[in-house]
């Protein structure tokens with residue numbers, strides 16, 4: 247029986263990971279969340295002996311939370327990294343944002359397996375994470391596309407890969423014109439056609455930024471240059487990604503869209519697959535699957551990710567921070583849908599690329615991206 251800690255336990259990935267872990271009959275050895283929420287208190291009661299870490303919150307909130315649960319509780323970002331670094335644990339990293347990078351590195355340094363669902367670990371800190379991984383630990387992607395690619399590459403010679411194709415649902419605005427995109431609402435952006443996910447990633451799916459971030463992650467996970475990483479829009483989200491080999495053969499992984507599949511694969515690999523009661527794929531019932539090229543005119547966000555990848559160093563971290571701030575502004579009604587990509591483009595333009603030598607430098611670059619996006623949005627809001 248393996249022991250698992252779940253970081254970002256109250257989020258969408260965290261909840262589904264807990265579901266899979268209970269199927270496996272494994273033990274939950276630690277739960278971490280950003281806020282001392284009601285949901286976290288519920289989880290604490292469901293796992294009464296499990297240690298809980300709350301990353302953020304003031305002293306009063308901390309005292310109040312500790313008084314409401316019987317579990318051992320620790321507070322602060324250092325406690326999250328400490329939980330991830332206890333040897334012999336599998337660490338599910340479902341933290342949203344750059345804070346997830348520190349936890350990934352702590353877990354790898356301790357020789358732990360990281361089931362990675364935190365995008366920023368590889369987007370902001372790709373060189374750092376790959377450096378740590380060369381020394382110790384294991385990194386298994388949880389994202390459906392990277393899990394698919396991992397599955398399609400099993401047993402193959404990496405030298406025989408000609409290109410990776412990441413599929414994208416295209417989001418709820420796939421058919422909208424450029425003009426229509428100016429006035430789309432938050433509610434529409436949050437109504438994702440195929441996947442149920444958190445707020446930031448759902449908006450990122452609508453802009454195609456999410457797919458660009460996944461291209462950056464794939465660059466590190468599979469060690470291929472950007473020109474051999476492609477995006478294909480596939481509205482049904484049934485083909486989760488594909489690998490094209492040098493002999494012209496393409497291997498794809500298919501399934502109904504449900505994150506419990508990739509989570510289970512990341513936890514149990516390379517062991518036998520776990521029986522899961524997920525809806526089975528019925529291709530005859532579906533009848534047709536559709537594919538099209540992404541449109542850089544209406545959805546420029548993904549092209550910025552290729553730019554950031556080519557610029558290297560701190561550019562992807564700046565891009566990720568700028569996107570985080572711009573999506574938050576969009577969700578709060580302070581920015582339009584096209585403002586998101588425009589803010590990120592502005593941040594990349596203004597930023598002077600540096601090398602990423604430490605976690606602090608990666609996080610500082612992400613913070614700079616947030617500031618530059620805010621600067622763009624503020625200038626945009628002023629009447630001319």
Ligand code: MG
Pocket residue numbers: 389390391460
């Ligand atoms: Mg994905």
